[in-house]
Amino acid sequence: DAGVIQSPRHEVTEMGQEVTLRCKPISGHNSLFWYRQTMMRGLELLIYFNNNVPIDDSGMPEDRFSAKMPNASFSTLKIQPSEPRDSAVYFCASSPRDREQYFGPGTRLTVT
Amino acid sequence: AQTVTQSQPEMSVQEAETVTLSCTYDTSESDYYLFWYKQPPSRQMILVIRQEAYKQQNATENRFSVNFQKAAKSFSLKISDSQLGDAAMYFCAYRRGRDSNYQLIWGAGTKLIIKP
Numbered sequence: 001d002a003g004v005i006q007s008p009r010h011e012v013t014e015m016g017q018e019v020t021l022r023c024k025p026i027s028g029h030n031s032l033f034w035y036r037q038t039m040m041r042g043l044e045l046l047i048y049f050n051n052n053v054p055i056d057d058s059g060m061p062e063d064r065f066s067a068k069m070p071n072a073s074f075s076t077l078k079i080q081p082s083e084p085r086d087s088a089v090y091f092c093a094s095s096p097r098d099r100e101q102y103f104g105p106g107t108r109l110t111v112t
Numbered sequence: 113a114q115t116v117t118q119s120q121p122e123m124s125v126q127e128a129e130t131v132t133l134s135c136t137y138d139t140s141e142s143d144y145y146l147f148w149y150k151q152p153p154s155r156q157m158i159l160v161i162r163q164e165a166y167k168q169q170n171a172t173e174n175r176f177s178v179n180f181q182k183a184a185k186s187f188s189l190k191i192s193d194s195q196l197g198d199a200a201m202y203f204c205a206y207r208r209g210r211d212s213n214y215q216l217i218w219g220a221g222t223k224l225i226i227k228p
Contacts, residue, residue: 033215043203043218056215089155100147100207101216103157 002026004104006092012110018080021107024073025094033101034067034077035091043091049075082111114139116206118219125194126227132179133189133222135204141165145207146180146187147216152200160202163187191224199226 005024013019025032033048047057049069057067064083069075079086087110093101115138125131137146148160163171163180170178175192191198204219 042220045215048215091157093157100145100159100162102159103149106155108155 004092004094004102006090006104006107008107009105010108010110012112013082014112015083016081017111018078019082019086019109019111021077021090021092021109023075023077023092023104025075025092026096026102027073029094029096029102030072031095031097031101032069032075033093033095034075035093036088037091037106038088046077079109082109084111087111114141114206114208114217116204116217116219118202118204118222120222121220122223122225124225124227125191127194127196129194130190130192131194131224133191133202133204133224135187135189135219137185137187137204137206137217139185139206139208141208143209146178147205147207148176148178148187148189149203149205150198150200151203151221152197157203161189194226196226196228198224200224 007022031050034046037043046059047067048055052069067077089106089108091103091106093103095101117136144165146163150158150160161171161173161176163178170180177190179188201221201223203221205216207214207216
């Protein structure tokens with residue numbers, strides 16, 4: 001299997017622009033997780049889905065962040081409008097039922 | 113609420129020696145999983161080892177083994193014959209339950225430095 005796929009790997013954008021991060025989970029995995037990692041705050045869970053349904057979005061920082069999972073093989077995390085404090089590495093992870101999470105390579109986002 | 117504590121922000125070890133990373137957790141659950149993940153400079157999060165709470169036997173994966181003390185709520189990682197490629201951030205994580213997909217509760221991480 002190709003593992004969890006994330007795109008883009010790097011994104012540089014200007015403040016105020018819309019940013020869309022994409023994730024393709026491992027086939028057959030029924031849960032998907034979005035994380036943000038910064039030096040200051042460490043690894044934070046933003047939202048997770050079970051069977052394409054959002055279960056807990058309490059980690060989403062504010063209304064500028066939104067996530068969707070229209071089907072079992074694709075998810076997006078959108079930031080609109082972006083701000084410099086959103087600069088971080090964003091990870092997507094997936095897991096099958098009752099197993100550990102497998103992480104993608106991450107997207108490094110820089111907002112100038 | 114469950115918590116995970118890694119009390120060692122940084123550890124260093126001489127190449128080929130053994131090092132132990134500490135992790136403690138707090139939970140009232142009886143059924144849960146514990147994990148160690150490794151994050152090298154490439155940023156990729158890699159699963160190192162997994163332990164089911166209902167198993168008394170400590171998990172082992174090649175040079176990596178755990179000391180799981182359920183009563184003490186302790187889950188340390190031992191790396192034997194340390195190699196330069198072991199240099200990374202190591203995160204301890206907890207997940208409750210056995211029949212669903214619950215989120216992981218993460219420790220703050222321990223940076224492991226390998227001295228050549």
